Each structure stands twice: as structure tokens, then as C-alpha cells.
Amino acid sequence: MAYRKTAAEVRRLEAARERLVECATQVVAEVGWAQASVTAVADAAGIAAGSVYQHFPSKAALAVEVFRRAASREVDVLAEVLRSTDGSPxxxxxxxxQVFARRALENRGLAHALLAAPAEPSVGAERLDFRRRYHALFAEVVREGIDAGLLPRQDGQVTAAALTGAVGEVLVDPLGAGRTPAPDPEDLLAELTALALRCAGARPESPP
Amino acid sequence: MAYRKTAAEVRRLEAARERLVECATQVVAEVGWAQASVTAVADAAGIAAGSVYQHFPSKAALAVEVFRRAASREVDVLAEVLRSTDGSPxxxxxxxxQVFARRALENRGLAHALLAAPAEPSVGAERLDFRRRYHALFAEVVREGIDAGLLPRQDGQVTAAALTGAVGEVLVDPLGAGRTPAPDPEDLLAELTALALRCAGARPESPP
DNA sequence: GTCTATAGAAGGATAGAC
DNA sequence: GTCTATCCTTCTATAGAC
Structure with a gap:
């Protein structure tokens, strides 16, 4: 007789998997990909190391899932802000x-893991996709800005890529080695915003 | 009696290693890190796969050497241009x-490998260092520009990181999947230059 | 003759095809 | 699920330099 999972069992299994992904994300944010061993992740989730493989075929698959979840959250938040109907492009x-940067500064470990930390190739491939999604979002708002006459004529795709790269790169370094003295987050945020607007060609005195 | 290598032997050995690194670089530029197997690299160099391990303890060590060499060349070229005594900051x-971008567009495969292509963590770590060296170079010239009154007051470190990220990110996408239609390299170059100058806050009408 | 670099094949593991 | 193919690495025998 074939074994059939009951609904409760399925739910428990999914909950365990969910919990595993969340704990793994936290571990990655704290110690980085390199130090996030299967044991460390399993310990954080309160399960045995071997049990990880009940939910994922490999450590790499778990890492990809962690990356995708975290990246999607960031993309979704950015999309909501950029596509809001409130305010000019x-x-x-x-x-x-600001949201991009603030979130990165509030969870530096995770931001570093998403943006720059050395990781296995499978995660690296996800990272390329992640950045492309950022491009697409920025490209939308840049195009709107051009159409509204608020930004000069330009290749929106190029500007969008540049914005992604610029903001990402600025956030990586203060997250990594760090400067001395450590820059004030609010100053950094202001600097970065001004820089991004210059980058897109927005008039400095652009009003409310 | 202890065996001592003759000068000729040492030279031959170094030449073989050199040739191996060069061929490996070419293979990586052509097919990327993922496809650059030890056998493919050895074949390109005209040696047996096992012989690679006479020169490097592991494939990863060879990859790191390939990255370092190529990255250093790029950094050196950029340094020479940015530190030239010819012209304003x-x-x-x-x-x-322009040099950064032109070189990337002329050797797209290598540029993609250096900037973005998924690679093993050891190469990823080198990549972080590579980008930091770019920051440092851009930071110098931005500072000079500020001191000369050609650029507005700003955090040079932040702008330098942003320039690195922006240019790098813009170059990655056309190098990788590519857009349709493929953008004209000269247009891209002009767009990118204008963008970088805006980013640093240079006056648009800045003359010869 | 002695010592080493190289070639070539084997080992052990993993991923992809069927 | 099995089987093949390929990958990185190690091992051994050979050829070549001194």
C-alpha cells in the first residue's frame, strides 16, 4: 500500500522548510556565504545537518533559494516605491x-551577501538576474522622468544600469572593510541620493 | 648530493607557467569561468591536464592567477590615464x-569575466579587491577635481565607488546577454562618458 | 646515473541524459 | 531511477636535462 502524506504532514514539512530558509538567511547575513556551512545553518534552525537534505538536494540549492527570497523582497520593495503614484518620477x-540604501544599511550583512560577497557560481548567476531586475525598475522611472521633461534625453537602459551599479557599489564598501572614521549613515544617504539624481541628470534645484 | 636547478631549467619552467596563464586567460575570455575546464585550458596550452598541477596546486589557484594578471593590467592602464599630467582632472x-569602457568592449569576454561572470569564491574575493583598486584611482582624480574647483564639494570616496559601479554595471549587460538591437559601441561610450561626468557633478558645458 | 617535468591513464565524485 | 559523461585530481612510467 502506497504511503500518502496527510495534509497536516505536508504543512509541517513546508513549515520546516520555510523555517530552514529563514534561519539560513539569517546565518548568511551574519557570517557570509563562505562561513555559512550546512552545520551552522542546521544548528540555527535546530535540526540535524543531514535533515537539510530532506528539503534541498544540495547546499547550493539552499543557497540559491536563500538568495532568491531575499533578493525578491528587495526588488518588491523597490518596485513599490518607484511605481508609487505619489510624486514626480x-x-x-x-x-x-533612499529605500535601497537604507535597507542595505539596516541589514548590512544581507546586503553584502546579495550584492558582492564571494559566492558559488550558482548564486553568482542569481545575482546577475537580481541586478537585471533592478535595472528594469530604474529604467521605468527614468523613462517616465524623460517623458515628463524632468530628465534630459538619455538612454534609460544605460542610466538604469549605472544607477544600480553606482548605488550597489557605494553600499558594498562601507559594508565591507569600512572606512575610518565610519561614515554617518545619514550623510551617506544624502550623498548617495544627490549622486543618483546628478547621474540621471535631474536639475539640482528640482523642487518639491 | 642535492639537486640544483640550472638557470635554463628555471627559465623554461617559468616560461611554461607563463604560457599556461596566458592560454588560460584566453580560454576564460572565450568561454567564461564555468566552461574553462582544466582539460580545455591544458589543451589550449598544448600540455597534458595533469601537467597543470606542476605549476599550480589547484584549478582555483590558476583561476586566481588569471584574474590577478588580467585585473592588474586593467588597473595599470586606468592608472596611467587618470594620473597623466595631460589635461584637467x-x-x-x-x-x-572611455579607456575603461573601450577596453571592455574590445575584449568583452574578459571584461565580463573580470566584472560579473559567476566564479568560484576565491575569484570573487579577488574581484572585490579589483574593484577597490578602481575606487582608489577614481577617488584620486575626483579629489583633484574638487580641489581645482571643477567639481562640486562631495565625498570623493562615494563618488569613486559610484563611478566604478556605474561604469562596470553598464558594461556588464551589453557584454552578457546583450540587448536587441545591440547598441552601437561608440554611442554607448559617449553616453557613458556623459553619465560619468554628470555623476561627478562636472558642468555639462565644461570645455576642451 | 640522478633527478625532475611531462604525458597519459586511473580514481573518485558529480551532474546531466535517457 | 539508472547510466553515462565529464570534471578535478592523483599516480605512474617515461623522456629529457644535467
Whole structure:
């Protein structure tokens, strides 16, 4: 007689998997990909190391899932801000950059893991996709800004890529080695916003 | 009696290693890290796969060496342009961005491998260092621009990181999947230069 | 003759095809 | 699920330099 999972069992299994992904994400944010061993992750989730393989075929698959979840959250948040109906495209761009940066500064470990930390190739491939999604979002708002006459004519795709790269790169270094003295997060945020607007060609005195 | 290598032997050995690194670089540029197997690299160098291990303890060590060599070449070229005594800091910045981009567009495979292609963690770590060296170079010229009154007051470190990230990110996508239609390299170069100058806050009408 | 670099094949593991 | 193919690495025998 074939074994059939009951609904309760399925739910428990999914909950365990969910919990595993969440704990793994936290471990990665704290110690980085390199130090996030299967044992460390399993310990954090309160399960045996071997049990990880009940939910994922390999450590790499778990890492990819961790990356995808975290990246999607960031993309979703940015999308909501950039596509908001509140404010001009330029204002939304500024808010988008701020949100991008603020979230990174509030969870530096995770941001570093998403943006730059050395990781296995499978995660690296996800990272390329992650950045492309950022491009697409920025490209939308840049295009709106051009159409509204708030930004000069330009290749929106190029500007969008540049914004992604610029903001990402700025956030990586203070997250990594760090400067001395450590820059004040609020200063950094202001600097970064101004820089992004310059980058897109927004008039400096652009009003409310 | 202890065996001592003759000068000729040492030279031959170094030449073989050199040739191996060069061939490996070419293979990586052509097919990427993922496809650059030990056998493929050895074949390109005209040696047996096992012989690779006479020169490097592991494939990863060879990959790191390949990355370092190629990255150092790029950094050196950029340094020469940015530190040239010819032209204002802003002009040198523009030329630097152009050289950065032009070299990437002329050897897209290698540029993609250096900037973005998924690679093993050991290469990823080198990549972080590579980008930091770019920051440092851009930071110099931005600072000079500020001191000369050609650029507005700003955090040079932040701008330098942003320039690195922006140019790098813009170059990655056309190098990888590519857009349709493929953008004209000269247009891209002009767009990128303008963008970098905006990013640093250079006056648009800045003359010769 | 002695010592080493190289070639070539074997080992052990893993991923992909069927 | 099995089987093949390929990958990185190690091992051994050979050829070549001193």
C-alpha cells in the first residue's frame, strides 16, 4: 500500500522548510556565504545537518533559494516605491535610492551577501538576474522622468544600469572593510541620493 | 648530493607557467569561468591536464592567477590615464572612463569575466579587491577635481565607488546577454562618458 | 646515473541524459 | 531511477636535462 502524506504532514514539512530558509538567511547575513556551512545553518534552525537534505538536494540549492527570497523582497520593495503614484518620477527615483540604501544599511550583512560577497557560481548567476531586475525598475522611472521633461534625453537602459551599479557599489564598501572614521549613515544617504539624481541628470534645484 | 636547478631549467619552467596563464586567460575570455575546464585550458596550452598541477596546486589557484594578471593590467592602464599630467582632472576622468569602457568592449569576454561572470569564491574575493583598486584611482582624480574647483564639494570616496559601479554595471549587460538591437559601441561610450561626468557633478558645458 | 617535468591513464565524485 | 559523461585530481612510467 502506497504511503500518502496527510495534509497536516505536508504543512509541517513546508513549515520546516520555510523555517530552514529563514534561519539560513539569517546565518548568511551574519557570517557570509563562505562561513555559512550546512552545520551552522542546521544548528540555527535546530535540526540535524543531514535533515537539510530532506528539503534541498544540495547546499547550493539552499543557497540559491536563500538568495532568491531575499533578493525578491528587495526588488518588491523597490518596485513599490518607484511605481508609487505619489510624486514626480524624479522624486520617486530619489525615494527609491533612499529605500535601497537604507535597507542595505539596516541589514548590512544581507546586503553584502546579495550584492558582492564571494559566492558559488550558482548564486553568482542569481545575482546577475537580481541586478537585471533592478535595472528594469530604474529604467521605468527614468523613462517616465524623460517623458515628463524632468530628465534630459538619455538612454534609460544605460542610466538604469549605472544607477544600480553606482548605488550597489557605494553600499558594498562601507559594508565591507569600512572606512575610518565610519561614515554617518545619514550623510551617506544624502550623498548617495544627490549622486543618483546628478547621474540621471535631474536639475539640482528640482523642487518639491 | 642535492639537486640544483640550472638557470635554463628555471627559465623554461617559468616560461611554461607563463604560457599556461596566458592560454588560460584566453580560454576564460572565450568561454567564461564555468566552461574553462582544466582539460580545455591544458589543451589550449598544448600540455597534458595533469601537467597543470606542476605549476599550480589547484584549478582555483590558476583561476586566481588569471584574474590577478588580467585585473592588474586593467588597473595599470586606468592608472596611467587618470594620473597623466595631460589635461584637467575632469578631462582625465572622462578619458579614464572611455579607456575603461573601450577596453571592455574590445575584449568583452574578459571584461565580463573580470566584472560579473559567476566564479568560484576565491575569484570573487579577488574581484572585490579589483574593484577597490578602481575606487582608489577614481577617488584620486575626483579629489583633484574638487580641489581645482571643477567639481562640486562631495565625498570623493562615494563618488569613486559610484563611478566604478556605474561604469562596470553598464558594461556588464551589453557584454552578457546583450540587448536587441545591440547598441552601437561608440554611442554607448559617449553616453557613458556623459553619465560619468554628470555623476561627478562636472558642468555639462565644461570645455576642451 | 640522478633527478625532475611531462604525458597519459586511473580514481573518485558529480551532474546531466535517457 | 539508472547510466553515462565529464570534471578535478592523483599516480605512474617515461623522456629529457644535467
Amino acid at each position: 524624479v522624486q520617486r527615483l530619489a525615494r527609491g535610492v | 575632469v578631462q582625465r576622468l572622462a578619458r579614464g572612463v
